[in-house]
Amino acid sequence: MPEPLLRLLPYQRAWLADQARFKIAMVARQCGKTKFMGGIEVVEDMLAAEAGGERARWLWLSRGERQAIEAVEEGLKPLFRIYNAAFKATEYDFLADTGIRYRASEISLPGGSRVTALPSNPDTARGFTANVVLDEFAFHVDSRKIWMAIAPSISRPGLKMRILSTPNGKGNKFYDLMTDEAAASTWHRCRVSIHDAVAQGLDRDIEELKAAVGDPDLWAQEYELQWLDEASAWLSYEMIAAVEDADAGCPERYAGGWCYVGNDIGARGDLWVAWVVEDIGGVLVTRQIAELRRAKFSEQDKVLDEIMGRYRVARLAMDQTGMGEKPVEDAKTRYGDDRVQGVLFTAPAKLNLATVGRERFEDRRLRIPMGNPALRADLHKIRRVVGPTGISRFVAESDAEGHADRAWALFLACAAAQTGFEEYAYQPVPTRRRFDDPVARPTMEDLPPEEDRSSFLSRMRRWASL
Numbered sequence: 001m002p003e004p005l006l007r008l009l010p011y012q013r014a015w016l017a018d019q020a021r022f023k024i025a026m027v028a029r030q031c032g033k034t035k036f037m038g039g040i041e042v043v044e045d046m047l048a049a050e051a052g053g054e055r056a057r058w059l060w061l062s063r064g065e066r067q068a069i070e071a072v073e074e075g076l077k078p079l080f081r082i083y084n085a086a087f088k089a090t091e092y093d094f095l096a097d098t099g100i101r102y103r104a105s106e107i108s109l110p111g112g113s114r115v116t117a118l119p120s121n122p123d124t125a126r127g128f129t130a131n132v133v134l135d136e137f138a139f140h141v142d143s144r145k146i147w148m149a150i151a152p153s154i155s156r157p158g159l160k161m162r163i164l165s166t167p168n169g170k171g172n173k174f175y176d177l178m179t180d181e182a183a184a185s186t187w188h189r190c191r192v193s194i195h196d197a198v199a200q201g202l203d204r205d206i207e208e209l210k211a212a213v214g215d216p217d218l219w220a221q222e223y224e225l226q227w228l229d230e231a232s233a234w235l236s237y238e239m240i241a242a243v244e245d246a247d248a249g250c251p252e253r254y255a256g257g258w259c260y261v262g263n264d265i266g267a268r269g270d271l272w273v274a275w276v277v278e279d280i281g282g283v284l285v286t287r288q289i290a291e292l293r294r295a296k297f298s299e300q301d302k303v304l305d306e307i308m309g310r311y312r313v314a315r316l317a318m319d320q321t322g323m324g325e326k327p328v329e330d331a332k333t334r335y336g337d338d339r340v341q342g343v344l345f346t347a348p349a350k351l352n353l354a355t356v357g358r359e360r361f362e363d364r365r366l367r368i369p370m371g372n373p374a375l376r377a378d379l380h381k382i383r384r385v386v387g388p389t390g391i392s393r394f395v396a397e398s399d400a401e402g403h404a405d406r407a408w409a410l411f412l413a414c415a416a417a418q419t420g421f422e423e424y425a426y427q428p429v430p431t432r433r434r435f436d437d438p439v440a441r442p443t444m445e446d447l448p449p450e451e452d453r454s455s456f457l458s459r460m461r462r463w464a465s466l
Helices: 011-016 033-051 064-082 143-154 174-181 196-200 206-213 216-221 239-240 297-310 321-335 347-363 371-380 405-419 453-466
Strands: 022-027 057-062 088-097 099-110 114-119 131-135 161-165 188-192 259-264 271-280 284-293 312-319 340-343 366-369 384-385 392-396
Touching: 011 022, 011 033, 011 188, 022 033, 022 174, 033 057, 033 064, 033 131, 057 064, 057 143, 064 088, 064 099, 064 114, 064 188, 088 196, 131 143, 143 174, 161 174, 188 196, 196 206, 196 340, 206 216, 216 371, 239 347, 239 384, 259 297, 259 405, 271 405, 284 297, 297 312, 297 321, 312 321, 312 384, 312 405, 321 340, 340 405, 347 392, 347 405, 366 371, 371 405
Parallel strands: 022 161, 022 188, 057 114, 057 131, 131 161, 259 312, 284 366, 312 340
Antiparallel strands: 088 099, 099 114, 259 271, 271 284, 384 392
């Protein structure tokens, strides 16, 4: 007997069998929620509508443009092929009411049923009357504003809403919908942790996966579905998700603008990290994150030389603490004292760095790579602790991924951009005119009749001294 094309697990079949109008699922990462829960339901609903001579209209909102395209390319298209359905796939520019263009991916069936995938944004959520899928909703930027924009789209009787996500702290609309007791009678809720999924047949080695993740908070939240108390976290997961961008972290997208580099020094257990940001209209866009582990100082110097040669670096801020003394001294020799700033990680200095960095997150004047769990955990690792004397200090658990080295490299880059720089130029001063310059110096023929010889000589000396 041939293997079935779709092998669904019990929690996935239960989700598809539930025909409630409003459903919300909190599912651990890597458990097949996007394709095998959200995707299959959309495909089957569209095919059922076509078979009955009707049209189904779906709107799929992902956290970013890349995720929206992947939902179509890696999820919906293969499913339509498995169901042996004829379909047409297109991409086009979607013009929002605000005049901003977004890339849309769409699949249409011969009878007129359609599903449109767009990056999640209050602009893209408005103006539709359709069934809606909110994929990884806890990570959508401005989730509450998106909710206000999208809720009217399903006001017509019979339209459905499907929300699927892993948790991302408590400061978002997904948390509200999953925990609000008043909404319990309206929303059919589904909760599947990594332990639930494995118990129902998901092929995962939990201990191996947990060791690979290497971060207790990340594991607790995204695999065991715990709502983390982020009161002591300097950067909440919501703040981190709000500045993630699919185009960040791509050196090939460097636009030639002024860049700032933060360099956290490490030689043994910790990472050596150089974080490059480009200033684009006041927003610091990550261009490159170079990481080395247990590398020789010569290797570190080589990578730093490549960065300084590739980008127009206005300032390089380096961790000068401990073993950083010599790398900072060498960098000043190679790149110039004015471009290199050594930072001693004293308590006041770390408070200043962390504050400058956090302001960038709060104001959303920063872009970091999207979908990197190790990076997200590293940024979330820093905690602010107030001692008995009332003095704040910053701590971060040291683990296999280092000691929040990426976070401090980013804070250094933000601080380097904070101090700014002045472009300099010079205007040449006129050279001294020589007495024997026949063009420059006055001649006796220039002597006015009323001027005596001594006055003329004085004027000629002044001329020559310019």
